[in-house]
Amino acid sequence: KLLHRGRLCANLNSSRSSAILVGSAKLLWWVHLAWALIGFVRIYLVFERKPREARLLQDLVVGAIYVGMLLSILAFVFGAPVGTLIATSGVFAIVLGLALQNTLSDVFSGIALTLGRPYVLGDWIVLSDGTEGRVVETNWRSTHLLTLAHNVVALPNSFLAKLGLTNVSSPEESHGLSVTIRLAPTKMPAIVADVMNAALQSSNTILREPPPVVAIKALDATAIEVDLFFRVANVGQRIPATNEIFDLVYRHSKSAGLRLATPPSSSILMNDLPNEETANLPEVTPIKLINAIPVFSALTDNEKEALAATVTVRTYRKGDIIARQGEMLPSLMIVRTGIIVRERGEDDAHPQEIGHLAPGHFFGETGLLAGIGETSTLRATSHVVVYEIDQQSFAPLLLDRPEMAEDLAAVLSARMSLGGSRTGQEHTESKFALLKAMQTIFHPAPFRRVSSAGRPGLQEGR
Known part of the structure; x- marks a missing residue:
């Protein structure tokens, strides 16, 4: 009996060792199979000239491979009832999804923004709420903007997906601007347009192509309202260019004897406003x-x-x-x-x-x-x-x-x-x-x- 018991224990230990060895081999096989599939995905799953989309799709496929590997190991190595586990995990997934609703919303919004490509790293974007900045980082949860004040603003992707945005860096870096000038109607509109065009042509900051444009917007007894349209090389030149244009408008207006008009809300009487006959034009001595x-x-x-x-x-x-x-x-x-x-x-x-x-x-x-x-x-x-x-x-x-x-x-x-x-x-x-x-x-x-x-x-x- 003692000899029979010893043989049974030896056979049991041998069976356990064999089961552990076989289970380890199966586990390593599934892991290496997953790694091989992931390697093929990283090498062959690419989009030409679209690295962001390729990386996103690769991450999604890799995640699916890891989930499949985990379920396969549970079913074929440990013999767990995968169907029951999936049904049970479904209830757990619902609870987890409700708890992580905002985070998941940011993740899926990030996927949508990445596939839609409304912007790329380095682009300057302006949101409908007035927030603007250069995109310096994008991830699964948020997008980071570097503002003019050199502050980094982190915007959740779900918030960014709901707002309208303007990409001022697309299709090119040059940026269009316009300023409105109101001048007293002391000279003919054609002369005013020539003076404003001279102010634009004497600028050292704005682009020459496409050429700047002068448009007379309105004309009445109080003012000639003129819009000046021009472009700058990039968004960073907006403030210097606008300041220079205002300075040049002042210089050329003074030189040509033009007066700035009073604001529309001014309480000056119509009889007190200068016109072409009564204006005492300043002489630049x-x-x-x-x-x-x-x-x-x-x-x-x-x-x-x-x-x-x-x-x-x-x-x-x-x-x-x-x-x-x-x-x-x-x-x-x-x-x-x-x-x-x-x-x-x-x-x-x-x-x-x-x-x-x-x-x-x-x-x-x-x-x-x-x-x-x-x-x-x-x-x-x-x-x-x-x-x-x-x-x-x-x-x-x-x-x-x-x-x-x-x-x-x-x-x-x-x-x-x-x-x-x-x-x-x-x-x-x-x-x-x-x-x-x-x-x-x-x-x-x-x-x-x-x-x-x-x-x-x-x-x-x-």
């Missing part, structure tokens, strides 16, 4: 232009008036070259009306535009202050009137007001770095180098008057 330029703010009223008395008026026709690249101008030139384009390039037939000068801008300071030739060719793109201040009139003020010399050196340094990549330290070093050059020119010897004979343009007198 040299003293008014000098007062409007921040560089001359250090001068006293008497010094400004004395400087304005020395001004000479010069005019240029459209297409005239005011100064070529490398040519040294002996005077400071202040733009009164018109647009001047800055160009670079050895070939006159294909010059590269690098900037524009509008009314109130000045040039010629490189030759007047530092004895340096112009860094670009200056060409008149319309009828241009400039006020000229020569070195003999300007130099004593520059020596008496060193703060003005510093401001001019900063402007000159920025002008010389136009079109290049200069760091802040290099800009500062350039500013001090220019100050030293100005001291070298002005201090050692008495000022000499440089003749303006032979200069292009028509001199009209002081």
